[in-house]
Amino acid sequence: MSQVIKKSTPICDWTNFDSDNLYRVSSWGAPYFFINEDGHMAVHIKKKSSVSIDVVSVVEEIQSQGIQLPILLRFKDLLGAQIERINNAFQSAIETTGYGGLYQSVYPIKVNQSQAVVEEILNTGKKYDIGLECGSKAEFLAALPYLENDKTLLVCNGIKDRTMLSLMISMQRIGKNVIPVLDRLNEFSELKSIMWETGHSPILGARICLGSEGLGHWSSCSGEMSKFGLSLSELISLSEEISSLGLKDHFQLLHCHLGSQIKDISTLKQVVRELTQVYVSLIKRNFGIKYLDFGGGLGVQYDEAGTNSQFALNYDLQEYANLIVNTVKDVCNEQGVLEPVLITESGRAITAYHSVLIVPVLGSRSRDEWVTGDALPNDACQASKALFRLMERSTERITIEEALALFHHAKEAHSQVRASFSLGSVSLEEQATMDRAFWTVCKLLYVSLCGESFDSYPPEFIELENILAQQHMCNFSIFRSMLDHWGIGQTFPVMPIDRLNEKPLTHAILADLTCDSDGRVTHYVSSSPNKSVLPTHSFRPGKENYIGLFLLGAYQDSMGDAHNLFGKVGEAHIRLNLDVENHFTIEKVIPETSVQEILGQVQYVSGQLESRMRGLVREKYKSREVSRVAAQEILEKYMSCLQKSTYYDSKACN
Helix, strand or coil, X not given: CCCECCCCCCCCCCCHHHHHHHHCHHHHCCCCEEECCXXXXXXXXXXXXXXXXXXXXXXXXXXXXXXXXXXXXXXXHHHHHHHHHHHHHHHHHHHXXXXXXXXXXXXXXXXXXXXXXXXXXXXXXXXXXXXXXXXXXXXXXXXXXXXXXXXXXXXXXXXXXXXXXXXXXXXXXXXXXXXXXXXXXXXXXXXXXXXXXXXXXXXXXEEECCCCCCCCCCHHHCCCCCCCCECHHHHHHHHHHHHHCCCHHHXXXXXXXXXXXXXXXXXXXXXXXXHHHXXXXXXXXXCCCCEEECCCCCCCCCCCCCCCCCCCCCCCHHHHHHHHHHHHHHHHHHHXXXXXEEEECCHHHHHHHHEEEEEEEEEEECCCCCCCCCCCCCCCCHHHHHHHHHHHHCCCCCEHHHXXXXXXXXXXXHHHXXXXXXXXXCCHHHHHHHHHHXXXXXXXXXXXXXXXXXXXXXXXXXXXXXXXXXXXXXXXXHHHHCHHHHHCCCCCCEEECCCCCCXXXXXXXXXXXXXXXXXXXXXXXXXXXXCCCEEECCCCCCCCCEEEECCCCCCHHHHCCCHHHCCCCEEEEEEECCCCCCXXXXXEEECCCEHHHHHHHCCCCHHHHHHHHHHHHHHHHHCCCCCHHHHHHHHHHHHHHXXXXXXXXXXXXX
């Protein structure tokens, strides 16, 4: 028997729990982000602490200081909190298993090279002797001055020219723990040459390619055809040459990398076993391997756990640590060798949580619906008349099956009207009226179907949701602040930061300011059956409407692209402070990139621009097309705009 659609569904009470479930906050936000009693997004700095920071309060304080949005909030305490979590997880695994070696965390600065981030990581990671990893000349030179403690480990990966290798050896000579990691045999040739010149025998490491490959987007980073690393044959050749030179004790680090954002922990176990077997073989040949470096890969739960998304994990931090420690211990015990110092380069896991981008919604666009006064023209085509009749039927008491069939008929009729319009047999006014009729049918059917429970949502329901989705214009650039969303389809948690104790009654697609059709957020973390739209609240003209983009701390800061010449957004560094009412202090504010600064990056010199602009205006003044006062006013406006933000200036509208 067909089920009859209920024409009105009472709006149930909406709670924070409902919003948490809708946006999956407990899945991606734990243990830091949650919804507080005011219906605002909030941040726990320390696990199980009753003290939190209200994100909305932070935004309000920033605006009270005259700071323009969009703004990147850096909750710097979260960097230290993540370092503590990672180290505690490994220490727990070591104590539980009786592992005979130590754990050493290393931060790869390529993940976020911001000076403030690197300094915070080094300061809060002192008690864990946290090290750094560099992969380029600039990163290497940025890291060196921070090796204040001689024990601080600097792992040097990537392609290294002679100048870099020479400086690395020089740093070793003054007692710094700098280890060049070889992934090309020619790098060792350069090292030998420098060794003969200086008389200093270098400490070194090697990166190897293993047979195991990861899963997901970054799987190509691993396996035998990886971009970096020695094959096992090359490793044997290298080890033989090292041995012939009497440098066995100087070969101290063995490295591999499975790839970023490992989603399936089962793929990790094979790599750990393989690398440990290589370690055992070298130890049995009397090489002085001290460090076993498993590289990066510890993932972040960007998407809902348990889904097929390549950005969702099937493990937690403790499982990750347990697997590495247990596997290395088992292999070493089987082979009767001492356990090494374990290294992981968990940059994504350290930095992702600490950055939240707050963007204002500037306006909203929705489909036009049938309004009083709309009427069919007397000479309306048959398809228009059919669509009008379907609109009337959509208000009737109908079954689910009838509703879905009605939607198909409405689509067909609407398509026929458009075809007639393209042939010139339907007027512009009739086409516009039938557009409104079609969207009204869609709205009525969608509202009716929302009151139903489905084992699996029919594709028609999802299509209706897409058709009716509003477009929220947001003050930011996807390409600058969330590049991986566009570039590799990465999911980031996106949601309102307030009104979370209210039921979101609309669905929206977030669009950015760029003149690019790809400048949209196209998929969201949500319990909604269609993750291509964001369940959200209606836009409120004249009031603040904020959206938060979360987990942006890894790579997005460093890789952002200046598409349409949008520059870096401003950033505010937030610190937990128990001595003030709101429990936070704005430690530092870094202004956004100005128009003049971004133009300078593409070789538009400000003095030359000003000179050309003066010449242009002068010609108009000479020809008496503009007065002296008006000419001066134009120049002043131009020079003023050069100093402004590249983003929409809300203050200029007030």
